Amino acid sequence: MPTGLTKDVGWQIGVSRTLPHPVPVVWDFVSDPEGLALWLGPGAVLTPERGASYRTAAGAVGEVRGYRPGDRIRVTYGTTTVQIALAPAADGARTMLRFHQEHLASAEDREQQRTHWQLTMDRIAAALDRR
Numbered sequence: 001m002p003t004g005l006t007k008d009v010g011w012q013i014g015v016s017r018t019l020p021h022p023v024p025v026v027w028d029f030v031s032d033p034e035g036l037a038l039w040l041g042p043g044a045v046l047t048p049e050r051g052a053s054y055r056t057a058a059g060a061v062g063e064v065r066g067y068r069p070g071d072r073i074r075v076t077y078g079t080t081t082v083q084i085a086l087a088p089a090a091d092g093a094r095t096m097l098r099f100h101q102e103h104l105a106s107a108e109d110r111e112q113q114r115t116h117w118q119l120t121m122d123r124i125a126a127a128l129d130r131r
Helices: 023-030 033-039 107-130
Strands: 010-019 053-055 061-068 072-077 080-088 095-104
Touching: 010 107, 023 033, 023 080, 023 095, 023 107, 033 107, 095 107
Parallel strands: none
Antiparallel strands: 010 095, 053 061, 061 072, 072 080, 080 095
C-alpha cells in the first residue's frame, strides 16, 4: 500500500512540529479566533461540544467531532476530517503540535495538504513568537 493510504480512512497526512511554548499558551492561541482563522479559516467559531456546526467566512462548513480542552480538536472539513493535537515535550516548556487530515481523495490531495499544513504551522509558529 502506498505511503499515506490506509484501509480505514483512505489517504491521510500528518504534519507536526515542536514549538518553544508550553501547552496552555499554544492551546489558548489555536482555540481562539486568531488561531482558528489560521488553521480552520477566517471567521471560524467553534462551540466546544460534539456535533456543533461551524462555518468559515469562505463558506466552508463542518461539525465538531471532538473537543478536549488543552489536548485536541477534531472537526469535519468538507469530506475530510481534520484534527489538531497538542502534547507537552519532555521538558514541559515546549509543545508538540500536530495536524492530521484523513479521508483525502488522492495522493495528489495528500501532497497538496502536506504543503498547506506545513505553511499553516509556519504561520502559527510566527504568530506565537510575536506574542
